[in-house]
Amino acid sequence: MALGKDYVQQQCSIARALEVVGERWTLLVVRDAFYGVRRYSDFLSHLGAPRAVLAARLQALVDVGVLDRRRYQDAPPRDEYVLTDRGLALWPVLRALGAWGRDELPGTTPMRHFHHIVCGTELATNGECPACGVPVPPADVEMRPGAGLDPDPADPVARALLRPRRLLVPLDPEATP
Amino acid sequence: MALGKDYVQQQCSIARALEVVGERWTLLVVRDAFYGVRRYSDFLSHLGAPRAVLAARLQALVDVGVLDRRRYQDAPPRDEYVLTDRGLALWPVLRALGAWGRDELPGTTPMRHFHHIVCGTELATNGECPACGVPVPPADVEMRPGAGLDPDPADPVARALLRPRRLLVPLDPEATP
DNA sequence: TGGGTCGGTTCGGTCAATGAACCAGCACTC
DNA sequence: GAGTGCTGGTTCATTGACCGAACCGACCCA
Numbered sequence: 111m112a113l114g115k116d117y118v119q120q121q122c123s124i125a126r127a128l129e130v131v132g133e134r135w136t137l138l139v140v141r142d143a144f145y146g147v148r149r150y151s152d153f154l155s156h157l158g159a160p161r162a163v164l165a166a167r168l169q170a171l172v173d174v175g176v177l178d179r180r181r182y183q184d185a186p187p188r189d190e191y192v193l194t195d196r197g198l199a200l201w202p203v204l205r206a207l208g209a210w211g212r213d214e215l216p217g218t219t220p221m222r223h224f225h226h227i228v229c230g231t232e233l234a235t236n237g238e239c240p241a242c243g244v245p246v247p248p249a250d251v252e253m254r255p256g257a258g259l260d261p262d263p264a265d266p267v268a269r270a271l272l273r274p275r276r277l278l279v280p281l282d283p284e285a286t287p
Numbered sequence: 288m289a290l291g292k293d294y295v296q297q298q299c300s301i302a303r304a305l306e307v308v309g310e311r312w313t314l315l316v317v318r319d320a321f322y323g324v325r326r327y328s329d330f331l332s333h334l335g336a337p338r339a340v341l342a343a344r345l346q347a348l349v350d351v352g353v354l355d356r357r358r359y360q361d362a363p364p365r366d367e368y369v370l371t372d373r374g375l376a377l378w379p380v381l382r383a384l385g386a387w388g389r390d391e392l393p394g395t396t397p398m399r400h401f402h403h404i405v406c407g408t409e410l411a412t413n414g415e416c417p418a419c420g421v422p423v424p425p426a427d428v429e430m431r432p433g434a435g436l437d438p439d440p441a442d443p444v445a446r447a448l449l450r451p452r453r454l455l456v457p458l459d460p461e462a463t464p
Numbered sequence: 465t466g467g468g469t470c471g472g473t474t475c476g477g478t479c480a481a482t483g484a485a486c487c488a489g490c491a492c493t494c
Numbered sequence: 495g496a497g498t499g500c501t502g503g504t505t506c507a508t509t510g511a512c513c514g515a516a517c518c519g520a521c522c523c524a
Contacts, residue, residue: 121436121437121445122318122385123385123397123398123435124314124315125315125388126388126389126392127384127392128384128388130388130392132311137305138301138302141299141301150502151502154502159481160481160482161484161502162483163480163482165503185490186490188502189502199390202386202387202412202413203383203387204301205383208299209300210304210379211302211307212300213376214376215300215304218303220300221298221300222300236379236413236415236422245413263298310511311511326471327470327472328469328470331471336512336513337514337515338472339474340511340512341472342471342472342473363469363470363521364521
């Protein structure tokens, strides 16, 4: 976002955070990373962002330590982008934003539901499991499709995300039935 | 943010939320509203945003029902911008962003601390009071300055925010000692 | 009559986002 | 080994958003 070229807003940790993740597309990239998207082409087809912007955002997120770029195949060389611990810590931000969009914006049918994988209970808006009474880390969250989702999207990544999935598990769009 | 002119990302409530509050300056305006800022000139001096951008953001936030514009004086006519219930519901988003910025970005000393006004306990990162075990609404939160704040800022709004204050209480920069 | 404040709007310049085209490295097929 | 396709980008011209400064109208006060 580059709020003021050199941190005009350094007085506030919210402003500091927005400097890093407040730019257009950035939080949607992180969201997709939670959903299991790891490869450049998958981010591209699911987000619909311009290629140059996506490349710049991925590089910026790697630079600040939210994503880690790692080689997963050597011939041909292919890298994937995986959330670091710092990136995983953004989960409450995405939860809060999603809950606000769902509850406060008119005409929104729930898109996705999040359940505690060990007991199946749907998470509360604060990210805790009402049954177990504990905050649930993203690795223990199962995402289930809601009524608001397009049942037959053109994009193969979106189609793969229609089935219930555990967060952070790598996506394989080829495996779509 | 106008992600794609007409909701390319409508499949996701996070994207819906970012359409509304994801633009530059928007969440900082909302943050200042929680801190008690209500008047155009106070937002202006505290944020340092261009006047045209601030006017556009305030109007947009009124249009989507996050802020309410209300007349508080007739001669001369003056309006103030106050958070609606929909705006108050953004509190968890700001909490989450601020906690992430404070905990995950290097070289950040805590700027502000948030305490439960009925018991004085500092709030946990999930926005609950550890002593009372309940989620604390913003009206029951007291903000106290932290070590990272500039002790003598030039801006009178920033100076007024140096003292412990309850959230949402209207700011009066004139009353600064 | 003049000056000051508040809450904007208007205006050029600049910077970032967009979409399309292009390209390099590699694998596969013929 | 030439052609074709996929992946992961970069380059480029155009569009749009943001920026800072100036301007402006309504109102108050001396």
